[in-house]
Amino acid sequence: MTAIHEVAIAALSATTAGAVTAAALVARSRRTLSRSHAQTRASAAAEEQRKIEALQQLVNVRLPSQALHLRSAHYPVPGLTDAGLSGTEFAALLDSLQELFAKAVLEERQRVDAAARAALRGACMEIQAKSYQLQTDLDTLQQTCEDDETLQNYFRLDHLNEQLVRLVQKAAIVTGSWPGLVRPDTHLPDIVAGATSRLHGFERISVHSKLRTDTVGVVGRAAEPIAVACTELLANALESSRADLSVEVTLLQTDNGAVCIQIDDAGKGMTTEEASRAARLLAGRQQVLLTELGDPPALGFAAIGQLVADHGFQVTVDQASPYSGVRAIITIPPALVTSIDPHTAPLSAMSPIPAPAPRAPRRAITSDDPGSASSDSGVLPQRHRRGRRVPGLEERAVPGGHPPEPEQARDTWDAFEQGIAAGRAATPSDIRNEDRT
Amino acid sequence: MSQGQGRRLVPSYLAPGGSSAPTRNSLQALTVLIATGLPAKSHHTPAQQRLLDLIARGALTVAESAGYLRLPMGVCKMLASQLVDDGCLMARTPLSGIPDGIRTPGAGRPPMSLLERVRDGLLTAL
Numbered sequence: 242m243t244a245i246h247e248v249a250i251a252a253l254s255a256t257t258a259g260a261v262t263a264a265a266l267v268a269r270s271r272r273t274l275s276r277s278h279a280q281t282r283a284s285a286a287a288e289e290q291r292k293i294e295a296l297q298q299l300v301n302v303r304l305p306s307q308a309l310h311l312r313s314a315h316y317p318v319p320g321l322t323d324a325g326l327s328g329t330e331f332a333a334l335l336d337s338l339q340e341l342f343a344k345a346v347l348e349e350r351q352r353v354d355a356a357a358r359a360a361l362r363g364a365c366m367e368i369q370a371k372s373y374q375l376q377t378d379l380d381t382l383q384q385t386c387e388d389d390e391t392l393q394n395y396f397r398l399d400h401l402n403e404q405l406v407r408l409v410q411k412a413a414i415v416t417g418s419w420p421g422l423v424r425p426d427t428h429l430p431d432i433v434a435g436a437t438s439r440l441h442g443f444e445r446i447s448v449h450s451k452l453r454t455d456t457v458g459v460v461g462r463a464a465e466p467i468a469v470a471c472t473e474l475l476a477n478a479l480e481s482s483r484a485d486l487s488v489e490v491t492l493l494q495t496d497n498g499a500v501c502i503q504i505d506d507a508g509k510g511m512t513t514e515e516a517s518r519a520a521r522l523l524a525g526r527q528q529v530l531l532t533e534l535g536d537p538p539a540l541g542f543a544a545i546g547q548l549v550a551d552h553g554f555q556v557t558v559d560q561a562s563p564y565s566g567v568r569a570i571i572t573i574p575p576a577l578v579t580s581i582d583p584h585t586a587p588l589s590a591m592s593p594i595p596a597p598a599p600r601a602p603r604r605a606i607t608s609d610d611p612g613s614a615s616s617d618s619g620v621l622p623q624r625h626r627r628g629r630r631v632p633g634l635e636e637r638a639v640p641g642g643h644p645p646e647p648e649q650a651r652d653t654w655d656a657f658e659q660g661i662a663a664g665r666a667a668t669p670s671d672i673r674n675e676d677r678t
Numbered sequence: 679m680s681q682g683q684g685r686r687l688v689p690s691y692l693a694p695g696g697s698s699a700p701t702r703n704s705l706q707a708l709t710v711l712i713a714t715g716l717p718a719k720s721h722h723t724p725a726q727q728r729l730l731d732l733i734a735r736g737a738l739t740v741a742e743s744a745g746y747l748r749l750p751m752g753v754c755k756m757l758a759s760q761l762v763d764d765g766c767l768m769a770r771t772p773l774s775g776i777p778d779g780i781r782t783p784g785a786g787r788p789p790m791s792l793l794e795r796v797r798d799g800l801l802t803a804l
Contacts, residue, residue: 396691
């Protein structure tokens with residue numbers, strides 16, 4: 242009994258102790274649990290806070306600077322500042338949001354720009370057509386005008402109209418239109434003269450032609466585009482140099498068949514930044530947005546770039562002129578150069594007069610020239626090394642590229658054959674045979 | 679400018695250059711221009727130099743010069759009057775083609791036979 246009692250007590254106490262222990266354990270684990278819960282909550286809150294901050298950074302900093310960056314690459318785009326978030330799904334979401342934003346902005350900008358270009362193009366083409374009508378009318382009036390004063394007035398209006406045509410044509414080309422005119426094959430000096438006429442202050446431009454012949458022309462499809470490009474480069478040269486300085490234009494023919502229009506001004510030149518921007522636009526490889534061209538838009542280089550891309554001539558402005566300004570060169574490749582007979586299609590009276598070609602050195606023919614030894618001098622004719630052929634001799638022998646008159650050609654040939662016959666007759670046959678061996 | 683040639687490229691106002699209005703209005707279509715032998719000066723435009731070259735080969739009327747240079751007559755008059763002012767050209771009043779009152783006496787009409795020969799020549803040329 243006692244034993245049972247004791248056992249019961251012992252068991253009870255043991256149970257109680259176990260329960261107490263268990264209770265203590267439970268309480269401890271509950272404390273731990275609540276502490277870890279608190280920790281989890283705290284860290285979740287912290288993470289949420291970091292995410293909010295990253296989101297705020299995206300909205301307040303990254304997206305605006307992305308918008309600025311799309312306008313100009315000079316603006317940097319900051320990335321995610323919180324390094325702890327990098328690599329997470331959330332960071333990837335933010336990045337894709339930024340990309341989406343950039344894409345939407347770009348697309349919208351292209352769309353708006355295309356609409357602006359279309360509107361400008363439509364307006365330009367109509368104005369251009371009307372200006373050409375006005376040009377025709379003024380030209381007809383000038384043909385019949387007898388009075389000097391009236392003629393001067395027509396000239397003034399005509400010049401104003403030409404300047405207007407130039408501005409409108411340039412804008413039309415930048416907005417994706419064609420130059421608006423197709424010309425027949427045209428003499429190069431005429432193209433340059435026409436280009437000067439479209440500018441205010443054309444009196445300051447002096448054109449020197451160093452072309453060797455009167456036949457150098459540009460194929461029809463490239464005539465007006467080259468005139469437009471030349472006009473824009475001349476306009477830049479006039480604008481960037483003082484009003485009392487002249488602009489020198491030189492027409493050159495290179496040995497590889499290309500023709501160059503070289504424009505030298507004595508202006509202030511271009512900065513490196515301007516030059517690289519010009520080179521980018523003149524290459525004509527990418528579509529330019531109107532919004533990239535400044536306000537008011539500077540259309541000249543963009544128009545040239547468009548024409549260069551369409552027609553395949555080259556324009557460079559990266560050299561300094563001898564007068565420390567800019568030297569612009571239009572290079573017209575042989576494919577766009579053609580030959581025009583000045584008799585059937587004469588040059589305009591206003592185009593520059595070609596400078597006399599420099600005299601090519603010529604071998605002097607002296608009396609003791611061994612080639613002139615006659616057969617009766619007792620010396621056998623000997624073969625001699627001929628002097629180097631002077632290039633351009635043929636051209637000079639036939640000035641202006643005219644073939645000789647038929648009668649003259651016949652007489653020359655007659656004399657030549659008679660000379661040969663006389664020489665053969667005078668030479669004994671054995672000597673002739675000896676000469677041959 | 680001319681039909682079939684497309685739109686003109688070089689306008690006439692380039693011909694006299696940027697100089698001011700001409701000083702005389704006495705030149706007429708049939709005024710004969712004669713070279714004085716004085717060469718062109720540096721301020722003369724290409725069109726003026728071409729006119730001078732043309733006249734140096736022999737005297738021509740204003741109308742003929744305009745035809746050779748393919749310029750409107752008024753423009754050619756303007757060029758010629760500047761060259762006359764500069765002493766490079768002489769202008770001689772036409773013998774005919776001006777009002778009867780100031781016609782040079784002694785400048786008779788050409789004989790009928792000459793006119794007939796001219797007509798015949800023109801008809802054969804056609």
